[in-house]
Amino acid sequence: MKVSVKVLVSCLAALSMSTAMAQAKEERYKPNNELIVAIEPAKGQNPAEVELGKKLFFDPRLSRSGFISCNSCHNLSMGGTDNLKTSIGDKWSQGPINSPTVLNSSLNFVQFWDGRAANLQEQAGGPIANPLEMAFTHDLAVDILTSIPQYREEFKKTFNEDKITIEQITKALAAFEETLVTPNSRFDQWLGGKEDAITDQELRGYLLFKNSGCVACHNGAAVGGNSFQKMGVVEPYVTDNESAGRAGVSGKDADRMQFKVPTLRNVELTYPYFHDGAAATLSQAVDTMGRLQLGRKFSEEEVSDIVAFLKTLTGEQPSFTLPILPPSSDETPRANPWAK
């Protein structure tokens, strides 16, 4: 066998490179009791409630105008948000706060930015009756659904009660929303032991996220959503937005600018960021958080690494057939979006 020196050198170089890579691989940090935990697939929901809730989630007849549904601002094609700074409501009203994603919202310890709802069912009634959102009333929403024979039948079958109630409506909506978890992100795969699920840069970004202190608030299955924290710890947060945060609920001045820490799951899809939607991009959001919450100015490269990590938190998006809504009957009140 005749082997040229050149080939031999190439082979040795290749061998040594693969050894170096193997060593680098071996040196890579492995998951070890991380503060972020994988999302579990949804289970335990009542299928009839989920199917009914899915229809209601897409039904604009729960709004005064007949035009705005839950999905208008928590758009399941777009990470469960509207990707607007603050939402468009009835008569093109400008909403007071950024619409949080509905994805994984079942993992939040309370609902809304200020935590004024204890759970998803309590949350669901809010926007229907908010004059800047769907601008309806619970009674009128019940009347509309009651006038629709297929809904009457489906509510009866689902809840086995004689009348449709707002409690049934919000219960069904919550049951559907509980299914909107996004498991199996690349980061969760890495947590589960699939080492090559994230790149070296993404791992670097994660370790920086962890070691610089971001993970102190953004942890758990939702990577957030389990505490109130002050927006602007080291420096005050400057904004035109009038929300007082938790203080609006508690009445305590100490709670001013305390907001529920948002989930970072699917954060790649849920721009713009913060309660006022002021950060248009993930890079801006990371830079601001570093300075205001940690007193740390991340370098461009550090920001880029953290952003790369954050994009590994995008999980499997909800996958379901677009629901077909039961038609109104002749008795169903017709909406007039331009009524005074």
Place this chain on the structure above:
Amino acid sequence: MKVSVKVLVSCLAALSMSTAMAQAKEERYKPNNELIVAIEPAKGQNPAEVELGKKLFFDPRLSRSGFISCNSCHNLSMGGTDNLKTSIGDKWSQGPINSPTVLNSSLNFVQFWDGRAANLQEQAGGPIANPLEMAFTHDLAVDILTSIPQYREEFKKTFNEDKITIEQITKALAAFEETLVTPNSRFDQWLGGKEDAITDQELRGYLLFKNSGCVACHNGAAVGGNSFQKMGVVEPYVTDNESAGRAGVSGKDADRMQFKVPTLRNVELTYPYFHDGAAATLSQAVDTMGRLQLGRKFSEEEVSDIVAFLKTLTGEQPSFTLPILPPSSDETPRANPWAK
């Protein structure tokens, strides 16, 4: 064997009734070269174009506000309409005309109520640039999509051209819309020979629809959509709506109030009716059409029979997984719905 007279009488009565029913069945009208023909399932579309078009159909980034998508007014959960008299557009603008259903729109001989677009591709560009609808421009829509890496890739793969163009966008939208046919309605099953697919009342309604002359305009696969006709033949149609119909396109006074005959497929789902959305219910629409187009006042029972027939035209609704849209990049311009 002991048989009481009473039982015997009952048996004879039952026998005679079943004979009568059998005779009635035999006497039932059977399809015989009807002017309405069954809808064929969609075929021949390019699957890549359809998938891309589906995303675009649901993407509100084709509007100035980032809030209104094709599906906002042609809602596929609601018979391909918004069930409003006229549509809500940018900044809550009141649209000038009732949104026609997108379902089976590929069967229309021209598009829009006044036929100003020759086909679906030509139609698709209209609402994007209409200041009362999506209020965007074709150039800005192209810029938005071009700024999104996953769209760039998908357009490239689909059309094999270097740049995204408005022609590609409208072609993909049209390809998706061509799939939105609704075959296998009960009426089509009856046309296909399944005699019990429609009830006696529905058949009575159909024969009245046919013999009183409705079918003269509402025929073919779409039960309409293949001619312009004057709204108000026997009596003028009184409306506040300013649309001049076909005259707005042709400039000819003779075309005033000439509108494309709307499809009656899925008409149960596409309320309210007429170009001004003035008829809230099918009964009202049938009554008005009878008086104004045929000079015939249908009795309540006749209206009820025709309405029963019309409801047999509801076909299989589009069934597909809600599309997940590719996220904007840092370069994608952010929408400001409240900009002057």
